[in-house]
Amino acid sequence: SQQGEEDPQALSIQExxxxxMNCSYKTSINNLQWYRQNSGRGLVHLILIRSNEREKHSGRxxxxxxxxxxxSSLLITASRAADTASYFCATAGGTGANSKLTFGKGITLSVxx
Amino acid sequence: DTEVTQTPKHLVMGMTNKKSLKCEQHMGHRAMYxxxxxxxxxxxxxxxxxxxxxxxxxxxxxxxSPECPNSSLLNLHLHALQPEDSALYLCASSHQGLATxxxxxxxPGTRLTVT
Numbered sequence: 001s002q003q004g005e006e007d008p009q010a011l012s013i014q015e016x017x018x019x020x021m022n023c024s025y026k027t028s029i030n031n032l033q034w035y036r037q038n039s040g041r042g043l044v045h046l047i048l049i050r051s052n053e054r055e056k057h058s059g060r061x062x063x064x065x066x067x068x069x070x071x072s073s074l075l076i077t078a079s080r081a082a083d084t085a086s087y088f089c090a091t092a093g094g095t096g097a098n099s100k101l102t103f104g105k106g107i108t109l110s111v112x113x
Numbered sequence: 114d115t116e117v118t119q120t121p122k123h124l125v126m127g128m129t130n131k132k133s134l135k136c137e138q139h140m141g142h143r144a145m146y147x148x149x150x151x152x153x154x155x156x157x158x159x160x161x162x163x164x165x166x167x168x169x170x171x172x173x174x175x176x177x178s179p180e181c182p183n184s185s186l187l188n189l190h191l192h193a194l195q196p197e198d199s200a201l202y203l204c205a206s207s208h209q210g211l212a213t214x215x216x217x218x219x220x221p222g223t224r225l226t227v228t
Contacts, residue, residue, distance in 0.1 A: 105155055
């Protein structure tokens with residue numbers, strides 16, 4: 001079953017603006033990961049934040065995690081047309097050999113030149 | 114080499130055919146995965162191999178048969194598929210055998226059409 005739920009489902013912004021995407025989940029997690037997928041292609045890992053971390057940066061990406069609210073946000077600053085893609089949050093749960101990622105429904109981001 | 118390769122890129126098969134999807138990585142990863150993704154939907158986990166042993170089968174129908182011949186290769190054997198099995202099949206790998214402690218590296222996928 002899907003754990004993460006992203007919000008909004010679709011986002012359209014102008015190049016240079018910031019894009020903020022939110023993800024909520026239901027059960028306890030080991031970590032939360034964000035992935036990007038260009039149309040019809042494989043997923044690319046963007047960033048992983050562990051359950052004991054609150055914020056993480058990578059280039060133009062900033063991710064926050066609030067385990068008390070069971071939510072995460074992904075901020076892309078100074079967006080570019082090349083950022084146009086689908087973005088998925090994925091929650092990592094389970095233990096040992098049963099641990100797995102569960103992906104949310106995804107957010108479609110369109111960045112207008 | 115941080116690449117996961119998948120062959121073929123596209124596959125069209127009839128419901129009585131037998132075919133195989135192949136996945137390869139040379140990053141020394143010990144966990145490998147098969148996902149199925151329908152259009153405008155998230156990837157759905159099918160199988161997880163950890164140290165070449167099947168550790169998770171998400172109740173996938175037996176017409177899908179995974180195989181991990183060695184730590185670099187992952188196959189998905191297909192037989193008697195249904196049209197609703199048409200989808201993008203993604204392979205991924207990650208460090209060691211604990212499936213979720215590390216990021217997953219995805220291949221470009223095989224676009225499967227069942228006629």
